[in-house]
Amino acid sequence: MPLLNMNDVHKSYMMAGNALHILKGVSFTVQAGDMVAITGASGSGKSTLMNIIGLLDRHDQGSYQLAGNEVSHHHDDALAALRNKNIGFVFQSFHLLQRLTAVDNVMQPLMYRHDAMTVATMRQTAMAVLEKVGMADRAHHHPNQLSGGQQQRIAIARALVGSPTLLLADEPTGALDREMSEDVMHLFHRLNQQEGVTMVLITHDPEVAAQCGRRLTIDDGYMSSC
């Protein structure tokens, strides 16, 4: 059973009274342990697709199964719980909370888990993940005291803290220079190969895409593999 299975997914936006058809029937699967790169021209709908995969947005038509469950008609709270437990997000602009320290940022997903974990345990878990991404020594820094690459590592730690089955990254290296971007890609590779984290990442960078096991491209609302 694939971890992710999309079949004929459609999505359009209403713009000034006209329906803007962005996804015109996207079908693809991702197996557990895969590392998939999605490429495509700017405006082709990569982020739109990513938001649907990540259950932040709903598609208009088609079926989407996550770990065998059809999630198209789930209630908002159920989607939130799935995002919390099964999905980790990494954004191009990191999206860390400026008012919190690195470790507090990382433990946020655990705070919304609604289980009996104590704050001390959450902090320990967060520290362990920070260790994994090599940021343990910056645990008590605020985001604005860190470089872009370091902030992205914190964001990756936050995405990983809840042990998700699927890590989604929308242009994770888009805001980083070459060195930092290689750094982050190394981390992704290690997580994928050593920890078995399934990864779907969007990128513009052909070099980044080349490093992924599979490459998919969105073109004119359809998905194709290259």
Add this chain to the structure above:
Amino acid sequence: MLIRHIKTAGNSLYTAKQRTLLALLGMSIGIASVIAMLSVGLMYGEETMRQYQALGSDMLSIGYQREPRDNSSDDSDSDRKKPAMTAALVQALPEHLHSIAMAAPEANSYAWFDFDGTSGYVWDFIGTTQNYRALNGIKIQQGRFISDLDAHQHTVVLSGDFLNTKAFRTYKKNIIGATIMLRDREYHIVGVLAENAMLNSAGGNVIRKTAYTHISNMRQQRDGRTVGVVHAKLTAGADAAQTAEAIEQYFAKRVSGLKVKVIFSKSLIERKQKQANMQTLLLTVIGAIAMLVAGVGIMNVMLTSVTERKQEIGILRAIGARQADIRWQFFIEAVILSLLGGAIGTALGVAAAYGYAQVQELTFFVSTFAIFVGVGVSTAIGIIFGLYPAHKAAKLDPITALRAV
């Protein structure tokens, strides 16, 4: 979970110090002014009641019954002489009625005064007798009050506030014994009342220039009446209703057509109490409006906060926060803000009331009602005005929120 929400709220309130401080400022000033206003109002009410009760519930006043208007009468009607209580009849009242311990007539007029080259207006120029002082519990700061020996003597006693006027302040010689012109006649000043010396017949403090002379110096009004009202005191244990009837008969028998009306201080006290309650109600309404303004302030701050923190909301939603989590977080922030503002405001308000009480020499007390208003209303404000921004935050579309800058 609640504790975590409170911590999160505390953290984000602390981060947005400026916004938090502004909200607290508005809220606490609102609550403080309401608490101070309410406390001072209540203290004044208590004070007035105390003064009234100090007068005793055995006081009574006698006035004229209003006559039904005669439609056939013409304009000159007001000049027609009406049956009147006379000073002599009032003086003799205690001798004839055992239930009356003491009585004093009061003739009320106004006058222009001239003193040491300066002139001014006397709001109340009162003619009365010696008993008036005891009946009204008047305090004297210099000299003496009018005595029965002052009949036709043109002596006068002035209220304390005369001393604050320029003419009296610059007067170098002793005021007792000095002369003052009242209604174009020369009067000798024999005494000055203490400030805040008594309650006048209308029920307020003497807060305007008042001069007292013997009633024999007063002229008749156009309706032929000199005595306007009579102050009297019951003997201990006398029955009020019976006394009232006896007084009515006493005057009716001696002056044809004279109908008097007896009012007991007991009913005055009750009326005063009602008045005080009305005043409190009014202050409460004003307070409620102030609270509403404070509440709108909180709502404004929270709505700004929602707009400014759209991205944060988006991030939290992306990592799995439910709508309810977001709603709680913003709601608790609003409640914390208003509770904190309420607490600060209550403290400030009580302090202000305390300061005012010290200056005005009122008996200070912390009104539980005021505290209830402070705490209760600020919680209510937090809840009512926090709900909408929290709801708005919760309903934000995660993607739209994430995209916000």
